[in-house]
Amino acid sequence: MSRIIIIGGGMAGLTAGIFAQKFGFQSEIYEAHKIVGGECTGWTREGFHIDNCIHWMTGTRKNTDLYKMWHETDALTDDTEIIMSDAFYTSYVGGKKLSMYYDTEKTRRELIEAFPEDKKAINAFIKAVRISEKLKMPVDMPMDLLPKFKMLILALSMLKGLRLMKKYGAMTIREFIQNFHSPMLKTFLTDYLPGAYSAFALIASYATFTGDNGGIPKGGSLKLVHRMAKKYQSLGGVIHTSAPVASINIRNGHADSITLSDGKEVSGDYIVPTCDPSITFSKLMDRKYMPKELAERYQSMLVNAQFQVAFGVDDPCDFLELSQYFDCEPMTIAHTEITRIGVRNYNYDPSFAPEGKAVLQTSVWQEDKDYEFWENLYLNDRERYHSEKNRIAQEMLRRILRQYPQLTGKIRIIDSCTPYTYHRFVGAYKGGYMNFIYSPEVVTAPSLTGLIDGVDNVYLGTQWLQMPGGLPCAASCGKFAIQRIKAAGAGR
Ligand SMILES: Cc1cc2nc3c(=O)[nH]c(=O)nc-3n(C[C@H](O)[C@H](O)[C@H](O)COP(=O)(O)OP(=O)(O)OC[C@H]3O[C@@H](n4cnc5c(N)ncnc54)[C@H](O)[C@@H]3O)c2cc1C
The missing domain is CATH 3.50.50.60 (FAD/NAD(P)-binding domain)
Structure with missing residues (x-):
């Protein structure tokens, strides 16, 4: 053998x-x-479990090749409950609440109602999302080992999606939002992924969710x-x-x-x-x-990494969405300045926190130059590395409390990670959390x-x-x- x-x-x-x-x-x-x-992975701090990977898992829809692979490996079993929320994310911008709903028609309707001047661009976006729902990831075998007829069937079944990938893959999100007039809508569309990502990344990510194929496995x-x-x-x-x-x-x-x-x-x-x-x-x-x-x-x-802070909250946080973004006082994390914060609420899984409590997390995109900042501090000034990490976590907490004063006295920092943390623990190149930034050059690689x-x-x-x-x-x-x-x- x-x-x-x-x-x-x-x-x-x-x-x-x-x-x-x-x-x-x-x-x-x-x-x-x-x-x-x-x-x-995930780990526990002060009785709270920090689930540090799956925000959404492509392949939770049962009739897909990807689901078959997850099932064959027990990543997902018949008993694994899949959690789906109402919205992929929600943004608070200019006094409005905007959501990427599971129901694309609801998203379309609400956005057009709020921004009638952008009707055409909103319709085009939603149409692209609906087409992308049908895209499949070939996981049966490597493409070069696939028999020619199977390759042809696959390509034909995804023709529309592939055309779309070519069109939106060639532009960054920053370029894509120029199709919209409303500054609020532009902010909404750049909350989830950095502007350097290809527009296709945003469309395909949202489509995975609306196509019932990007749930969260309970546990x-x-x-x-x-x-x-x-x-x-x-x-x-x-x-x-x-x-x-x-x-x-x-x-x-x-x-x-x-x-x-x-x-x-x-x-x-x-x-x-x-x-x-x-x-x-x-x-x-x-x-x-x-x-x-x-x-x-x-x-x-280039590689994308994240700076993350996890909070333990003595409150069930039922008033929060799964994932929300809001304006904040500007702050700098390594070399990156932010003016908006994303807060993710993990109360969808009761096993992550004691009863009546919840875990929240914030994460900020970090690029190569930020990684170098953290690496340099860790290797040359360990004390400052820790104090800087802690300072940023405290600053994040202050901004969360400004947005949600009802959490005063109930929320505390339980952990924080820099891109260098990922390098230290698993050897991730520049702390990368996936691989290279999904920019237009990368989409077709x-x-x-x-x-x-x-x-x-x-x-x-x-x-x-x-x-x-x-x-x-x-x-x-x-x-x-x-x-x-x-x-x-x-x-x-
Ligand atoms: C915060 C965060 C959120 C994420 N969210 C999502 C998500 O929502 N959906 C999604 O699909 N993906 C997500 N990802 C990405 C996903 O976690 C990774 O793509 C995936 O886990 C990578 O798996 P891997 O086996 O390729 O690499 P790794 O997980 O890096 O595994 C490589 C392993 O090799 C080991 N190793 C290194 N050097 C040696 C050595 N010399 N000898 C032996 N072992 C060694 C490491 O310790 C490590 O365990 C997220 C990642 C992060 C960090």
């Missing part, structure tokens, strides 16, 4: 492991951290990966945690083993690195092996195979191969690596 060594136990690694076992390989996962899950991110780990182990897979891999040992174009950081050498027939490629091609293998296209993306594309020139048995299985990253890309890239090994003729 061929033996596969999987490096990293995040979404990609767990999915790779489950499919390796299903296909008759013997596999082992080596995870650096003390728990599996990688970025798909949260950590429970989801625990189900997957259990499934993997039930199929005979072995997980080693607190087991950082130090190198992949290549001799004559063949990787015959890995060495763990404690010096132990483990041999395998195939190696599937699912950790961040910035680690694979610096610590584990020579940089020269990095696929050229991937190296170019790391050179030319093709998925990469993960094959490595000059090494015949290392198959990358990471979210960084497929835009825009996120759980579905991580899972499918992990699965695809195993399918490629199988297609190459290996097996029992």
Whole structure:
């Protein structure tokens, strides 16, 4: 039986492991951290659970290929309750409350009522959302392994959606909002994603929600990966945690083993690195092996990360929406100035807080220069790193209280994370929470195979191969690596 060594136990690694076992390989996962899950995680502070990943999960609609994959891996089971809210997000702007409702007709109607001068642009936006609801993510097998007729059927079924992707993918959100006259509407449309993202990202994200395909699995991110780990182990897979891999040992174009950081050498027939490629091609293998296209993306594309603050609240927060944005006194986080804050309310899942209480979170987009700010502080002035993190969290709290004075005396900071936190815990490149910023240049970037020139048995299985990253890309890239090994003729 061929033996596969999987490096990293995040979404990609767990999915790779489950499919390796299903296909008759013997596999082992080596995870650096003390728990599996990688970025798909959560933790508890002062009795409050901070669910730190799933805001929405593409593939919760049952008749999709993606749902099938989630079901095959136990990420979603028949018993998993899917939570859907009324609105994707809500913005308070210029005294108005505007929402991206689940019901697109309600969104259309309310927006036209509020901004009749923008009727044409609103109608075009909603039409684009409705068409995008039909877009499918190909997760059955890698596109280059797909039989030609299947590829054709897939392309035909998504023709309208693909045309739309070309049109809106080519413009940034900042450019897209120029179609609207109302400054309030412009603010509303830029609350959810940064202006540098492609307009298609906004349309497709909202469409995933309105298409009933972007719900939230009850129990949260950590429970989801625990189900997957259990499934993997039930199929005979072995997980080693607190087991950082130090190198992949290549001799004559063949990787015959890995060495763990404690010096132990483990041999395998195939190696599937699912950790961040910035680690694979610096610590584990020579940089020269990095696929050229991937190296170019790391050179030319930007990464998005977040600064986050979590709050524990002695109130059920029923007066808050799931996700809301409002004006705030300007403040600077590293190099980024904000004038609006987003607050997410986690009271939809009672298991996250004691009865009658709730968790709230704020997060602010951070770019490369912000990451460098946090990295520099952490490495050179640890005390200031912590005091700055704390100062910003306090400033956020002050702004939340200005908006919601009824929370006075009931809300406290329970944790905060910088982009560097993600780098420290899972090795995320520049603290990236998915992969590269989904800008117009990125929308059309093709998925990469993960094959490595000059090494015949290392198959990358990471979210960084497929835009825009996120759980579905991580899972499918992990699965695809195993399918490629199988297609190459290996097996029992
Ligand atoms: C705040 C936040 C919110 C998010 N929200 C969503 C969302 O709503 N929907 C969505 O789809 N996605 C979301 N994501 C993105 C999603 O979490 C990631 O895309 C996904 O978890 C990435 O999985 P991965 O396995 O590719 O990588 P990772 O999760 O980074 O896993 C890689 C693993 O490799 C391990 N590793 C690193 N180096 C080594 C080594 N040397 N040896 C062994 N192991 C190693 C790491 O510890 C890690 O566990 C969010 C992410 C964040 C941070």
